[in-house]
Amino acid sequence: MADIKLKRKPFNGYYRSAKSSEDGELTHTGPSTPAGEYFRRFWQPVAMVEQVGELPLALEILGEELVLFRDLSGQLGLLHKHCSHRRASLEYGIISENGIRCCYHGWLFDVDGTILEVPGEPENSPIPKKLCHGAYPVKEFKGLVFAWMGPPDEMAEFPAFDTLHQSDNELVPYSIDYPCNWLQVAENPMDPFHSVFLHTRVTRAHFNPAWGAMPVVEWHSMDDNVGIFLTNTRRWKEFLWVRTAEIFLPAIAQPPDIYQNAETEKFFPRVGITKWTVPVNDTHCRIIAWRHFNETLDLDGRGDRSKVGLGRVDFVGQTGTERTYEEGQRMPGDYEAQISQGKITVHADEMLGRTDVGVMGYRKLLRNAVRDTANGKMPAAPRLNADGVVPTLAGDVIVQVAEVEDDIALQKEAGKIVGEIVKDTLLFSWEARPVEIEKRVKEWVATKQA
Ligand code: FES
Ligand SMILES: [Fe+2]
Secondary structure, eight states: OOHHHHTTSSSSEEEEEEEHOOHHHOOOOOTHHHHHHHHHTEEEEEEGGOOOOSSSEEEEEEEEEEEEEEOOOOOOOEEEETTTTTBBBGOOOOEESSSSEOTTTTOEEOTOOOOOTTTTOOTSSSSHHOOOOOOEEEEEEEEEEOOOOOOOGGOOOOOGGGGOOOTTEEEEEEEEEESHHHHHHHGGOOOOOHHHHHIIISSSSSSSSGGGEEEEEEEEGGGGGGGEEEEEEEETTTEEEEEEEEEETTTTTEOTTTOOOTOOOEOOOOOEEEEEEEEEEEEEEEEEEEEETTSSTTTOOOOOOOOOOBBBBBSSSSOOOSOOHHHHHHHHHHHEEEEEEEESOOOOOGGOOOGHHHHHHHHHHHHHHHHHHTTTTOOOOOOOOSSSSSSOEEEEEEOOOOOOHHHHHHHHHHHHHHHHHHTTTTSSSSTTTHHHHHHHHHHHHHHHHO
């Protein structure tokens, strides 16, 4: 790295051209790496159910080559891709009544890796008793396939987030590939300032013009450090709009309604997206997610469920396949901004500022969690609410409050109060929580208007 004095001078490209080393403790997730061990203590989505057809699907997840298939008895299997015999790929395997048969010499593997047949070997061959093929437990849930890639005797509870169990809510799965490391994609939700610039001022409003107003942002901790959340507060006409967004470790994010209209009061309509950023390998990742559609969201009807699926989602700038390079240059979106940070962003070459507090907080939380896992401490399980599911925190509160002389101070106070209320009501039932949030927010507003 160049001397700091040289870095300050104009025309200093020569001094800044050497690359610093990247932050492998967080970015590398292959087998036996610290972050890889950490990721393997969580259920990970690995594919959309619709991708599992009559042929095996080759996949790479956390730097491991895998094959996903559904056998003829209907069971899903996720196996190491290379055959235990002499390594032919099971993506060319023949799906059987139970499990998958390697094309090369016909060995048959059950979905749990049991070797059922070794047809070229003698009848009493000891091979099936000697080993099992590499296999992972999987679960199918609302159109996505999840896998447990950690030690089987440490299997965590499947993540039952409250937002995935709403009645009258349509969950539409999607999956998008990013040719870059997982962390630069996963940390984006803790940077709400990019909405002002990338999504609004720099080219044109991708979403709502209100996103161009500079927000007052507060970051908040979650109990047991299971994640991080922020309140993002703006003045919009006679309203204060407080958005709460969250990341659960290691890389699960929920942004509120992406097509929110801030011109009527609202008390905690919930999330537009639930997404996992899944490391494929160190230089590729995949967002595997659901868009939510229900009558409390997107009141202007701008979303389009027919545009949500494999490799696509219904808002601009999220993929590398739907627009040309030139279109991306003329109106860059999240995809262009994030992949262009490099194959693996080099943290030592960044110049972080006040807008990066959330990104720094998230990285710190991750680093501590990765180190805890290395020291044998299991990640804490999130607490359950009155309905027996994992309560989450993202949503919008939009309330009418007259503008005051020091409106920034008022916005700051609103964000702090809403953050406290959303957290205080965490263990309430799904029905009771917004009622309590509305009551307490209105009590606060009354103190401002007295
Ligand atoms: S390589 Fe698979 S059975 Fe021989
Ligand atoms: Fe964005």
